[in-house]
Amino acid sequence: MNMLVLDFETRSECDLKLCGTHVYTHHESTDILCISLYDMDTEESVVFDPVETDIPQVWKDKLNSADLVVAHNAAFDKGIYTIGVKEYGFPPIADDRWYCSSAQMRVNAIPASLDDAARALGVKNQKSFKGARLIKKLSIPQEDGTFNENPELMEEMRTYCLQDTVTTVDIIRATRLMTQEEHSDWLLNERVNERGVRVDVEVAELAQSYAAEEQDGIAAELVKLTDGVVTKPTQHQRIKPYILEGLDMKDESDRKLKALMTKKDGNFTLDAKTRETVLSLIDAGNLELVEETEELIRLLDDATATSVAKFKRMQHMAGLHDRVRGAFIYYGASQTGRFSSKGLQLHNMKRDCYELADFLDLKAKMQQGVKIPDVMNTLSKMLRPTLIAGEGKTFVVGDWSSIEARGLPWLANTPDAEKKLDLFRQGVDVYVKAAESIGIDDRRIGKVAELSLGYGGAIGAFSAMAINYGLVLPEYQVDRIVKNWRRANKWAVLFWAEVEQAAKKAVRARGKQQFKAGRVVYTYAPALMGGTLLCILPDQSIIQYPNCHIDYSDRGDNLVCLKASIRPKADSKDNWGTVRLWGGLMVENITQAFCAGLLRDKLRVAEVEDIDIVAHIHDELVAECELEFADEVGEDLKIIMEAVPSYAKGLPLKAEPVQMVRYGNH
DNA sequence: TGCGGCGGCGCC
DNA sequence: AAAGGGCGCCGCCGCA
Numbered sequence: 001m002n003m004l005v006l007d008f009e010t011r012s013e014c015d016l017k018l019c020g021t022h023v024y025t026h027h028e029s030t031d032i033l034c035i036s037l038y039d040m041d042t043e044e045s046v047v048f049d050p051v052e053t054d055i056p057q058v059w060k061d062k063l064n065s066a067d068l069v070v071a072h073n074a075a076f077d078k079g080i081y082t083i084g085v086k087e088y089g090f091p092p093i094a095d096d097r098w099y100c101s102s103a104q105m106r107v108n109a110i111p112a113s114l115d116d117a118a119r120a121l122g123v124k125n126q127k128s129f130k131g132a133r134l135i136k137k138l139s140i141p142q143e144d145g146t147f148n149e150n151p152e153l154m155e156e157m158r159t160y161c162l163q164d165t166v167t168t169v170d171i172i173r174a175t176r177l178m179t180q181e182e183h184s185d186w187l188l189n190e191r192v193n194e195r196g197v198r199v200d201v202e203v204a205e206l207a208q209s210y211a212a213e214e215q216d217g218i219a220a221e222l223v224k225l226t227d228g229v230v231t232k233p234t235q236h237q238r239i240k241p242y243i244l245e246g247l248d249m250k251d252e253s254d255r256k257l258k259a260l261m262t263k264k265d266g267n268f269t270l271d272a273k274t275r276e277t278v279l280s281l282i283d284a285g286n287l288e289l290v291e292e293t294e295e296l297i298r299l300l301d302d303a304t305a306t307s308v309a310k311f312k313r314m315q316h317m318a319g320l321h322d323r324v325r326g327a328f329i330y331y332g333a334s335q336t337g338r339f340s341s342k343g344l345q346l347h348n349m350k351r352d353c354y355e356l357a358d359f360l361d362l363k364a365k366m367q368q369g370v371k372i373p374d375v376m377n378t379l380s381k382m383l384r385p386t387l388i389a390g391e392g393k394t395f396v397v398g399d400w401s402s403i404e405a406r407g408l409p410w411l412a413n414t415p416d417a418e419k420k421l422d423l424f425r426q427g428v429d430v431y432v433k434a435a436e437s438i439g440i441d442d443r444r445i446g447k448v449a450e451l452s453l454g455y456g457g458a459i460g461a462f463s464a465m466a467i468n469y470g471l472v473l474p475e476y477q478v479d480r481i482v483k484n485w486r487r488a489n490k491w492a493v494l495f496w497a498e499v500e501q502a503a504k505k506a507v508r509a510r511g512k513q514q515f516k517a518g519r520v521v522y523t524y525a526p527a528l529m530g531g532t533l534l535c536i537l538p539d540q541s542i543i544q545y546p547n548c549h550i551d552y553s554d555r556g557d558n559l560v561c562l563k564a565s566i567r568p569k570a571d572s573k574d575n576w577g578t579v580r581l582w583g584g585l586m587v588e589n590i591t592q593a594f595c596a597g598l599l600r601d602k603l604r605v606a607e608v609e610d611i612d613i614v615a616h617i618h619d620e621l622v623a624e625c626e627l628e629f630a631d632e633v634g635e636d637l638k639i640i641m642e643a644v645p646s647y648a649k650g651l652p653l654k655a656e657p658v659q660m661v662r663y664g665n666h
Numbered sequence: 667t668g669c670g671g672c673g674g675c676g677c678c
Numbered sequence: 679a680a681a682g683g684g685c686g687c688c689g690c691c692g693c694a
Contacts, residue, residue, distance in 0.1 A: 270674095271675080335683085349676080455682060456680090458680075460682075464682075570669095588683060618678045670693090676687095
C-alpha cells in the first residue's frame with residue numbers, strides 16, 4: 001500500500017475560519033503558495049512553489065501511481081488540489097484515492113489537529129510552531145489589500161510546509177490505519193459534505209440586522225439597570241459579581257438566590273437552568289428579589305440567544321445554490337465514533353421552532369422592515385426552518401424512536417433486559433411502566449429516570465435532567481427514585497460492573513485473550529499507542545482507549561487512558577490528558593457507539609438506494625428529494641431505518657419519517 | 667494585538 | 679466509594 005503524503009500552503013482574500021473549507025477552496029482569490037510531498041515507501045520528499053516551478057515528472061508519476069494520497073484534513077487539500085489540476089498541470093486524483101490522516105487520528109481516539117496529535121503521541125517530528133506566524137504574514141491580505149511576497153518568508157513557508165508532511169508521516173505510523181470500511185465511510189461522509197444543505201440566505205441576513213438593532217436596545221437597558229457596569233448580556237464575569245454584591249445576606253430571599261447561584265465547586269453561575277429555577281420560584285411566590293435584580297435576570301433570559309452567530313455562519317458558508325457544505329466530521333467523537341459537526345454546527349440547532357406558516361409570516365414582516373415581538377427569542381425559533389430544501393424539493397426526516405433506551409438493554413443481553421425490550425416490541429409506554437416500577441404514579445418521573453439513570457448516574461444525573469422537564473424534587477425523594485430504579489433494572493447495574501471487569505481483565509491479559517460483556521468484547525493491543533484497550537462492537541466496529549493501563553496509586557485498581565478532548569494547559573509537562581474509565585461511562589460509550597454504527601450502516605444503505613442524505617443528527621436522517629418522489633422516499637427511508645442488520649438480531653427499531661420543505665418540528 | 671482559558675449555550 | 683457524557687462554537691477576559 002503506497003501512501004503519498006501531501007500538504008498545501010495557500011493564500012486568499014477569503015476568511016477560511018468564517019466561510020469554511022468549501023467556500024475558501026472555491027474562492028477566486030485563493031491560490032497555492034507551495035506544496036510538499038512525501039513518499040512513505042522511499043522516504044523521498046519535495047517542496048516547491050507550483051507557480052514558479054513545474055511539478056517534477058517523477059512526482060507526477062508518484063501522484064498517478066500512489067494507492068492513497070494522504071493529507072491532514074484531506075477535504076481542504078483535495079479542494080486546493082483542483083486548483084493545481086486546473087492551473088499547474090497536476091495529475092487528477094480519483095475521489096476514492098484520497099485518505100485523511102486526521103480521520104485516522106480520530107478512529108484511534110487521538111486528538112484531530114496535527115499539532116495536538118503529534119503532541120499526544122509524543123512523535124519525534126513535532127509540528128513547527130512557526131506556522132501560525134507565517135500564515136498570518138503570507139496567507140491573508142495585508143492592510144493595503146495586497147499579499148506579502150517576501151522571498152525569505154516564502155522560503156521559511158516552504159520549510160514549514162515540508163515539516164508538516166514529516167509530522168503527518170510520524171503520526172500515521174504511530175497509530176493504526178483506518179480499516180477499509182472506515183476509509184469508505186470517511187469517503188461517504190465527504191460526499192454528504194459535498195452535497196451540502198441549502199439555507200435561506202435572505203432570512204439569515206435579515207435575522208442579523210434585526211438582532212443587531214435589538215442587541216443595541218438590550219445593551220442600553222443593561223447600562224441603565226447596572227449603572228454602566230454591564231454593557232452586554234454576555235459579560236458573565238461582570239454580571240455575577242454585580243448581582244452578588246447587591247444582595248442583602250440578612251434577607252432570606254437574597255440568601256436563597258446566592259445558594260441557587262453557587263455551583264458544586266464553589267464558583268457561581270447564572271446560566272439558563274439557574275435562571276429558570278430562580279424565575280419559577282419568583283412566579284410561584286417563593287422568592288422575592290429587589291426589582292432591579294429580577295429585571296436584570298429576566299433581561300438576560302431575553303438576550304442570551306446564541307442563534308445570531310449561526311445566521312452569520314449560514315450567510316458566509318453558503319456557496320453554490322446557497323448550500324452550506326462540509327458540516328460533518330466523520331468519527332468526530334473519538335470515544336463513541338459518533339459524527340460531529342463543525343462550521344455551521346448542525347448538531348445543536350435549537351429545537352423549539354416555528355411552524356411553516358408562522359415562519360413565513362415572520363419572514364414577510366422582516367422583508368417589509370416591520371417590527372417583530374421578542375426579537376431574540378423569535379429569531380432563535382426561526383433557526384431550524386432557515387434550513388430549506390432545494391428548489392422543487394423537500395426534506396424527508398426520520399428519527400429512531402428512543403434508540404439508546406433500546407440499544408442499552410439489547411447490548412446487555414440478559415433475560416431481564418430482554419423484558420425491557422419486550423415493552424418496546426409491544427408498544428407499551430415505557431415511561432409509565434418505569435414510573436410504576438419505581439412505585440410512583442407520574443409518567444414524567446418515569447421518563448426522566450429512564451433517560452438519566454442508564455449509565456451509572458445518580459442524584460446529580462437525575463436532577464440535571466429533571467430541570468429540563470420542569471421537575472424539582474427534594475433530594476431524599478430523588479435518592480429513593482435512583483435506588484428503586486436500580487432495583488427494578490438490576491440488569492443495567494450488573495452490566496456496568498460486567499463491562500468494567502471485562503475491560504480490566506483484557507488489560508491484565510495483555511491482549512492474549514478476549515473478554516465478553518453482554519454483546520461486546522474487550523481486548524488489548526499492547527504495542528499500539530502505549531497499550532490500547534479495544535472494545536469490539538457487534539458490527540465489528542471498534543472503540544479505542546489509547547495508553548490504557550491500570551493505576552493503583554489511588555484507592556483500588558483504576559482503569560485510566562488518554563482522552564482526546566482533554567487538552568493539557570500550555571505550561572503542563574504532560575503530553576496529553578487522561579481520564580478514569582468506569583463501568584457507567586464505558587456502557588454509555590458502548591451504547592452511543594452502537595447507535596453511531598447503526599447510523600453509518602444506514603448511510604451506506606441510503607446511498608445504494610439513491611437517497612440523498614443531506615444531514616444527520618445522531619439518531620436522525622435528513623434526506624432531500626424531488627417533491628413528486630417524497631412519499632416513495634419516505635417509505636423507503638422507513639424501511640431502511642427499521643431494517644434490523646444481521647449483527648443486531650432482536651433489536652426493535654422504529655422510525656416514522658415525515659416530509660418538510662423547511663427543517664422543523666417532527 | 668493575539669491567544670488560550672473559561673463560562674456559557676444548544677443538541678443527542 | 680461514587681460518578682452523566684458525547685460534541686462545537688461564541689464571547690469575554692486576562693495574559694503575554
